[in-house]
Each structure stands twice: as structure tokens, then as C-alpha cells.
Amino acid sequence: MMIRGVVMSVLLLQATGAERVTFTTPDGSVLAAQFRDAGRGTPAVLFFPMCSRGAGDGWVPVADRLRGAGVSSLIVTYRGTAGNVTGKGSGDQRGQDADAALAYLRSRIGADAPVAFAGSSCGVWIALRTAAAHPDGTRAVVALTGPHSNEQREYVGKTTSLAVFSGGSTAEPPSPEWARALDEASPHPASRAAILDDAAHGTDLFKVRPALAEDITEWLVAQLRIAG
Secondary structure, eight states, X not given: OHHHHHHHHHHHHHHTTEEEEEEEOTTXXXXXXXXXXXXXXXXXXXXXXXXXXXXXXXXXXXHHHHHHTTOEEEEEOOTXXXXXXXXXXXXXOHHHHHHHXXXXXXXXXXXXXXXXXXXXXXXXXHHHHHHHHOOTTEEEEEEESXXXXXXXXXXXXXXXXXXXXXXXXXXXXXXHHHHHHHHHHOOOTTOEEEEEOOOOOGGGHHHHOHHHHHHHHHHHHHHHHSOO
């Protein structure tokens, strides 16, 4: 059954145009990811999924649509999940892992291509942190039903070039407050908050509200295609 499952997973990745890749972090950890290639020099999105088990494919509905629109993407997985080898580093490794993921993405799309970051649940903090750490070429962030720090909200407020799409669910407080706070802080005219009534968390919202994946895709394409 395990072999059959692996084969089916590979076939699924091929069918959606995804490539299973790995990249190495500074402490020697090998992390797995899904790369969708729209061509060198294309804009790209780096996706950070929820931390719940089985959530690694949560961003696929958006990533597949982006590839069709000519945008590459990389969906990362976290330490301790399937396909990853944990290194010897201690403490919080999320920042260096995100930096390594971006470096890999840059190796595929080029150093000057515009990028965006998207996170759901725990991935929101990582997406915003990575955007602040790598401002050059960064156009947008998607923050879906996840918390952010005061420092991150302040960064959004002073970064006029950064557009933010924030999402929350009224069935899952305080996510609407998180989403509205980022939207209100952002001076970018394209920033927006989507507050939904659907009872789902993070990228699980795409299962009950498929149109949300379409909205996010269209928004990301618009931000990444704007001449910088």
C-alpha cells in the first residue's frame, strides 16, 4: 500500500505539472517541496501551509491556477513531516528554512523576478517574516486565517510597496480581527480583507469556498504583473 501510495502521489504531481524537489538549509536539513515551473524569469509565489497533519497540499488549488497564468510557485513542507530529514540545529528554525526555500525558488526563476509570499494558519507569520526579510522584489503577501506580530503589522503599515490580501472566517474568531488589522494597517491601494462566514480553517476554506482560490489567484497575478 505504501508503494502504491507513493506512485499515486508522483502521478498526481505530474498531472498537475508539479515537480517534487528538495533543498538544503544552513544546518544541513533536507526539506521537501512542490515546484510548479512557469518558466525562468516568471514571477513566483512561495507558499507556507498550515501546520496541521495532511495540510501540505492546501495551497495546490491556487498554485495550479497560478501556473496556468504564467506564475511559478514553491509549496514548502515543514521539519518533521514526510520527505524531510531533520538536521541538528536547535531552537526555532522557521526563518532559516524559509530563507533557504526562497533561495531555491530564486535559483529556478532568477534573481530579479518579482515574488509574493502566502501563508495559512501558522504559515501567516512565516510569510510576513520572509517578506520583511527579503523586501527586494517582494510585491505581495497573502495572510489566511493566521496570527501576526505587532512588529509585522507595523512593517505592513510602513511598506507602501507591499500589497496584502488577508482572510478570516466569522466562524473562527479572532481571525476576522487579524485580517482587518492587516488591511487597515496597509497603505497599499490593492490591499483587501476577505471575511467569510464559512466554518473552515486556513486553506480548508478552498474546499467549501472554491471561489476564494480563484480570487486569491487573480489578486496575486495582478500584483506580480505590475511593473516595479
